[in-house]
Amino acid sequence: MDLVADWFRHLYDTTGINLTIVYDPYDRQRFLSGLGMTIYLSVVSIIISTIIGAIGAWAQGSPARAIRAFVNGFVVLFRNTPPLVQIFFFYFGLGQILPRVENDDGMMVQMISNVQWAIISLSLFAGAYNVEIFRSGIEAVPRTTTEAAEALGYTRLGVYRHVLLPLALRICLPALNNNLVNLLKTTTLAYAIAVPETLYVSKQIWNDSQNVPVMMTVLLIVYTALVGILVYIMNRWERFLSIPGYGQGAAR
Amino acid sequence: MIRDTSAPAAPAHPLPVLLPFRLTAPQRRFPPLRLTLLHALGIVGLGLLIAGGAHAQAGVNQLSAFGVIIKWFPLLMSGFLFNILISVLSMALGTVAGVGLGLASISLSTPLRRIAWGLTQFFRNAPWLVLLFFAMFMIPFEFRIFGVTIPFPDWVKAVIGFALPVMANMSEIVRGAVGSLPSGQWEAAESLAFSRRQTMWMIILPQCLKRMLPPWMNLYTLVTMATVQASIVGVTEMLTLIAQVHAAEGGRPDLLAPLYGFAMLCFFIYCYPIELWTRRLERRFHLHQ
Numbered sequence: 001m002d003l004v005a006d007w008f009r010h011l012y013d014t015t016g017i018n019l020t021i022v023y024d025p026y027d028r029q030r031f032l033s034g035l036g037m038t039i040y041l042s043v044v045s046i047i048i049s050t051i052i053g054a055i056g057a058w059a060q061g062s063p064a065r066a067i068r069a070f071v072n073g074f075v076v077l078f079r080n081t082p083p084l085v086q087i088f089f090f091y092f093g094l095g096q097i098l099p100r101v102e103n104d105d106g107m108m109v110q111m112i113s114n115v116q117w118a119i120i121s122l123s124l125f126a127g128a129y130n131v132e133i134f135r136s137g138i139e140a141v142p143r144t145t146t147e148a149a150e151a152l153g154y155t156r157l158g159v160y161r162h163v164l165l166p167l168a169l170r171i172c173l174p175a176l177n178n179n180l181v182n183l184l185k186t187t188t189l190a191y192a193i194a195v196p197e198t199l200y201v202s203k204q205i206w207n208d209s210q211n212v213p214v215m216m217t218v219l220l221i222v223y224t225a226l227v228g229i230l231v232y233i234m235n236r237w238e239r240f241l242s243i244p245g246y247g248q249g250a251a252r
Numbered sequence: 253m254i255r256d257t258s259a260p261a262a263p264a265h266p267l268p269v270l271l272p273f274r275l276t277a278p279q280r281r282f283p284p285l286r287l288t289l290l291h292a293l294g295i296v297g298l299g300l301l302i303a304g305g306a307h308a309q310a311g312v313n314q315l316s317a318f319g320v321i322i323k324w325f326p327l328l329m330s331g332f333l334f335n336i337l338i339s340v341l342s343m344a345l346g347t348v349a350g351v352g353l354g355l356a357s358i359s360l361s362t363p364l365r366r367i368a369w370g371l372t373q374f375f376r377n378a379p380w381l382v383l384l385f386f387a388m389f390m391i392p393f394e395f396r397i398f399g400v401t402i403p404f405p406d407w408v409k410a411v412i413g414f415a416l417p418v419m420a421n422m423s424e425i426v427r428g429a430v431g432s433l434p435s436g437q438w439e440a441a442e443s444l445a446f447s448r449r450q451t452m453w454m455i456i457l458p459q460c461l462k463r464m465l466p467p468w469m470n471l472y473t474l475v476t477m478a479t480v481q482a483s484i485v486g487v488t489e490m491l492t493l494i495a496q497v498h499a500a501e502g503g504r505p506d507l508l509a510p511l512y513g514f515a516m517l518c519f520f521i522y523c524y525p526i527e528l529w530t531r532r533l534e535r536r537f538h539l540h541q
Contacts, residue, residue, distance in 0.1 A: 076524065077516075077520065079527070080473070080477075080519065080520045080523040080524045080527060081477070081516040081519050081520050081523075082476075082477035082478070082479075082480045082515075082516075082519050083477070084480045084481055084483075084484075084491070085480055085491065085512055085515045085516050085519065086516070088491065088508075088512050089509065089512035089513060089515075089516060092508040092509075092512065093508045093509030093510075093511075093512045093513065094509060096505035096506070096508055096509070097505070097506065097509060136273060137273065139271070140270055140271045140273045141270065141271070142270065142271060167270070171270060171273050172273065175273070181377075185377075185378075185379035185380065186379070187379075188379040188380075188381040188382060189381060189481070191381065191484065192481075192484050199379075199381065199382060199385070203385075212389045212390075213389075213390065216382075216385065216386055216389060216390065219382055219385075220374070220378050220382060220386070223377065223378050223379055223382060224374065224377045224378065227377040228377070243270075
């Protein structure tokens, strides 16, 4: 470890490439915690937004007109307003209206912390897109399949859970994949409400060490790598779920 | 037992094969215009509700949230127009660069294709905000060419910062549209002795325009919604002005929700018709193919 650190110090002395995140323990710790926060935000929002998508798509097929209108309104509203304004609206707007609570140290803090608000708004934002994606998947499942399941005595929820959703999920995975990559990239917006994620800590580091170009390159590489990992996982999952005899699924 | 042989043996429905996946299926239940009005009214109603609640809390000599928005309406609108200006400029810049990159990514020269592919993937996978920071910090604030100093104010750098991801996405749109044309078009053009350049400009690209228009419009709404991120890096646009208006009104916490709600409403009114129009075009082109 010392050898590596020494080599990076040497690199700084000879070339001016100042990678403090490698040789400086404090910066390294900061950067890793930021990376952890980005991964935490992404994973939690991915899970919640997928659940929102699945439930929303189910509610969209509801016989009650009011529920359908509500889901449609949610989708349309969250798709057509800037995600950053949504985050601000939730964190500054609603966060200020909610009552304050006392934390363990006896300080008065907001009931929902900035990390939680970031998760809520990112999940709702991506969830609105997911509803649309799941709905398109459901529409691609033929009506006869649903009718067959109904004839076998499934309830509406049963049809959805056991027949429609498994098929729809497989059909819409490529689109879902795209949206989740987008969600991972949107987590950078949490920077604006001081959530210490990768971009936020990188800015702190480049402010302290004056190594903007180096950290910027690191940042771009880190996000490219994170997106690459997510795409890899989703592709593995897609292959695992593929329906034999449909699309390219049978060939593999 | 008598078997009824007159019943048709063929099923009434086609076999239950999966239908093609279409992300933009037409919405049957609600006509588009009514949806717009309904939701716009809903948002206004929600805003008024919050404003009303805030008004009840406000003292005698304080303006209600609604009053504050009316009072600062011209300023906030000028901020919003600036957002739209940024979006239009970066879209124009990004489209020109993206078409070039997209054409490079289908060129016959392998190194050129590789470079174009690499650039496209790199800028497509980086978050918009990171690219914005990239443009902000990496581009100097002025250029000196032959003794002439060309200043580069922050907002111009922001335009370039937004143009980078637009370029990459546009490149993918061009590549996808060209790839979606049947190869018979190329072969027919070749048999008519068109050169590659002529085939591209006179046969392939005109047909691609129709396919590229809906995703291009979609990209435009994404850029418009991304422009608010410029406030993070210090460009004075709508969100910055909202923070200033909030401070000018004494920093009352109950004002923030209506003010940000108003910003959401502005973007909604601008972006939603574009989305509806995009869907209509997609549906129409889908039918004609």
